[in-house]
Amino acid sequence: MHQSNGTQGKGSWLRMDPVQFSIIVPFYNKEKTLATCIESLINQSYPREGYEIILIDNDSTDNSPRIARQYPSVRLLQEKKRGAYAARNAGILAAHGVFLVFTDADVEVPRDWLANISNALIGDKCDILLGWEMPDCSSAMLQMHRTFVKERIQYTLQHKQFSNLVAATSNATIKKEIFGQVGLFREVPRSEDIDFVMRCAKQGYRIAFSDAITVTKHDIDCVYVMFLKLLNYGCAKSLYINEKFPIGTKLLSAFHALKFTVVFLVRRFPKSFLIAPCHIFYFTGYCLGKSGILGKEKISNLVARIDSAIKKQELRTGKRRSF
Secondary structure, rough: OEEEEEOOOOOOOOOOOOOEEEEEEEEOOOOOOOHHHHHHHHHOOOOOOHHEEEEEEOOOOOOHHHHHHOOOOOEEEOOOOOHHHHHHHHHHOOOOEEEEOOOOOOOOOOHHHHHHHHHHHHOOOOOOOEEEEEEEEOOHHHHHHHEEEEEEEEHHHHHOOHOOOOOOOOOEEEEEEHHHHHHOOOOOOOOOOHHHHHHHOOOOOOOOEEEEEEEEEEEOHHHHHHHHHHHHHHHHHHHOOOOOOOHHHHHHHHHHHHHHHHHHHHHHHHHHHHHHHHHHHHHHHHHHHHOOOOOHHHHHHHHHHHHHHHHHHHOOOOOOOOO
């Protein structure tokens, strides 16, 4: 299913260039997942000559660069300025593709991922195409939360409530020429993907979503990690989302967000209430940031500390609980 925002697209959407897609993957100390990610990108059903893979080493200190060098068909860049968005910007500037496809080094994509992206771009004639991600675990709570996010994106685009947009550079395709007109990503710790897509929506670029474009996030393999990430997302959104909307737009968006949530809870009752803990962590982070109680510097430090806790959890061995 494709969901488009219905706004007028700018320019042609698919051209017969030799390299149609540039897949951009930043990484920092991802030796445990990088090989799986690269192999899933190389082994696509889409013609190999039609896309390039660009890896950007963000000054890793583990074996990640050595792993990347084992794949001669992949372009390897280095960006010493720390931050995923700085690394993505380096990839954007080096890319040859008409469309830039963003994903993460802890992601595994299915074999038809790029073919599905190509088909969706042709069908929707869009400038930005969003997919979605699934956690690498069988947790009913996380599965329900991801379903909630997927359906919320569809609803948001259908009703053109762009201040409620959710986007992730773990699974997003953006026409390269947009970066020449809107600018590169701001080099902030988090949430620039959402802010960038909001900027594009306000400028009239056509945005679509396809639930056929799905990736697996290997770093989300237990509820504990998801809770930490949601707390971080909430804090980061309060700090780093720059796009401003009129008060009337915000109120209308709040109404739509509430309406969608209520309908979702009723339609999928009682399992839908499994998402409640996820929302509690997200809104706790958001309210901490917006309230100003801790101050911007302390919230920024909290975001960094949570990131550190997530990385430590990723390095632990042994089976984790998925409840």
